[in-house]
Amino acid sequence: MRDAYHEELDSIGESLVEMARLVGSAIGRATTSMLDADLTLAENVIAGDQKVDDLQHDLEARAIALLARQQPVATDLRIVVTSLRMSADLERSGDLAQHVAKLARLRFPQSAVPRDLHATILEMGQLAQRLMAKAAEVIITKDVDLALQLEQDDDEMDLLHRTLFQHLMDDRWKHGIETAVDVTLLGRYYERFADHAVSVAKRVVYLVTGEHADEIQAAAPVEGA
Amino acid sequence: MRDAYHEELDSIGESLVEMARLVGSAIGRATTSMLDADLTLAENVIAGDQKVDDLQHDLEARAIALLARQQPVATDLRIVVTSLRMSADLERSGDLAQHVAKLARLRFPQSAVPRDLHATILEMGQLAQRLMAKAAEVIITKDVDLALQLEQDDDEMDLLHRTLFQHLMDDRWKHGIETAVDVTLLGRYYERFADHAVSVAKRVVYLVTGEHADEIQAAAPVEGA
Numbered sequence: 001m002r003d004a005y006h007e008e009l010d011s012i013g014e015s016l017v018e019m020a021r022l023v024g025s026a027i028g029r030a031t032t033s034m035l036d037a038d039l040t041l042a043e044n045v046i047a048g049d050q051k052v053d054d055l056q057h058d059l060e061a062r063a064i065a066l067l068a069r070q071q072p073v074a075t076d077l078r079i080v081v082t083s084l085r086m087s088a089d090l091e092r093s094g095d096l097a098q099h100v101a102k103l104a105r106l107r108f109p110q111s112a113v114p115r116d117l118h119a120t121i122l123e124m125g126q127l128a129q130r131l132m133a134k135a136a137e138v139i140i141t142k143d144v145d146l147a148l149q150l151e152q153d154d155d156e157m158d159l160l161h162r163t164l165f166q167h168l169m170d171d172r173w174k175h176g177i178e179t180a181v182d183v184t185l186l187g188r189y190y191e192r193f194a195d196h197a198v199s200v201a202k203r204v205v206y207l208v209t210g211e212h213a214d215e216i217q218a219a220a221p222v223e224g225a
Numbered sequence: 226m227r228d229a230y231h232e233e234l235d236s237i238g239e240s241l242v243e244m245a246r247l248v249g250s251a252i253g254r255a256t257t258s259m260l261d262a263d264l265t266l267a268e269n270v271i272a273g274d275q276k277v278d279d280l281q282h283d284l285e286a287r288a289i290a291l292l293a294r295q296q297p298v299a300t301d302l303r304i305v306v307t308s309l310r311m312s313a314d315l316e317r318s319g320d321l322a323q324h325v326a327k328l329a330r331l332r333f334p335q336s337a338v339p340r341d342l343h344a345t346i347l348e349m350g351q352l353a354q355r356l357m358a359k360a361a362e363v364i365i366t367k368d369v370d371l372a373l374q375l376e377q378d379d380d381e382m383d384l385l386h387r388t389l390f391q392h393l394m395d396d397r398w399k400h401g402i403e404t405a406v407d408v409t410l411l412g413r414y415y416e417r418f419a420d421h422a423v424s425v426a427k428r429v430v431y432l433v434t435g436e437h438a439d440e441i442q443a444a445a446p447v448e449g450a
Contacts, residue, residue, distance in 0.1 A: 077293050177405050
């Protein structure tokens with residue numbers, strides 16, 4: 001009986017990893033679709049989000065069934081509740097990748113991103129994808145150090161975001177308002193995507209240590225800044 | 226024993242209502258702080274978000290304790306799990322109100338919003354506050370019709386959002402890039418805030434009917450559009 005239970009718990013973990021992989025791939029492809037103005041790829045990402053939504057619905061149903069049938073306590077209970085939260089983070093990340101792809105579609109056959117910002121947006125897309133790959137790794141390994149690393153990686157995203165804003169605010173900006181609006185929203189999408197990846201990792205930290213990631217980092221003087 | 230249990234369940238509901246009231250008030254005050262460039266009010270909203278975060282942490286801890294101790298099944302289990310999700314929506318709404326207030330603080334002593342957009346932003350702020358008040362009402366009354374109404378109200382937000390974009394894209398836009406960026410982000414904050422209010426209401430629908438709000442609306446031809 002308990003074996004079937006732990007199998008079910010494992011399968012919830014596997015679904016989370018699959019969701020993380022799907023949304024990580026989605027943000028990468030969405031970025032390419034935008035930079036290359038590739039409509040087929042954009043449509044592909046947009047349609048693909050349904051898979052993520054389905055996985056989340058299915059995961060939620062299984063988690064609730066598991067709570068009802070097995071009535072886990074202590075750590076097992078925390079795992080199930082935390083899985084529900086992680087699935088919400090991942091589902092939302094999928095939406096954000098979809099938003100990027102929708103912007104690509106909206107501006108097709110142009111690229112929503114002016115040439116001189118391609119490098120920055122490409123970096124943001126790649127970093128977002130890397131963060132999500134690490135989040136998946138953290139779900140699998142429950143590696144607290146790796147999880148705490150994600151916050152540092154997220155600082156990189158903040159830097160890139162700031163670079164984007166500097167471009168926007170530069171007096172030499174010559175791409176007009178519509179592009180400024182697009183780039184503002186894009187920056188926001190990548191930043192939020194990264195936030196969700198970090199959030200997934202933090203939840204694993206909480207699961208493993210019983211402490212919130214912020215508390216652990218505050219306790220370590222080097223990270224406390 | 227069951228009485229203490231239902232008291233605890235009620236108190237979780239009360240916390241949700243309190244959170245909804247706090248974030249509804251926060252978005253209203255944040256809007257005022259921005260339109261009036263009122264720094265004290267902005268600081269007030271920014272600091273006040275801690276209360277919302279504390280309520281959420283507390284609610285989560287109580288919900289998990291309740292799952293562990295009482296091991297509810299069926300409807301009661303659904304109520305607890307759904308409450309966790311609603312609290313996440315409300316916590317995030319609080320963040321969004323805080324973002325508006327932070328923008329007010331950043332641009333002080335100027336207003337982040339140019340004069341000719343005050344009316345639209347004021348309407349967005351008021352609508353956001355109204356939506357959250359309705360969401361609180363829905364939590365209290367579990368009124369499915371009222372909950373489904375929120376989606377219609379949200380269409381109003383989409384309209385206002387579109388008005389904002391029309392202003393931005395108008396060739397006569399004369400407020401420069403920085404303001405365009407501010408207004409773009411603001412529009413996004415209000416839109417997301419409204420989404421979370423709608424999401425809270427939808428979750429109540431699911432709780433009461435066992436069906437997702439979209440399914441109910443799809444079944445009613447008038448609403449199906």
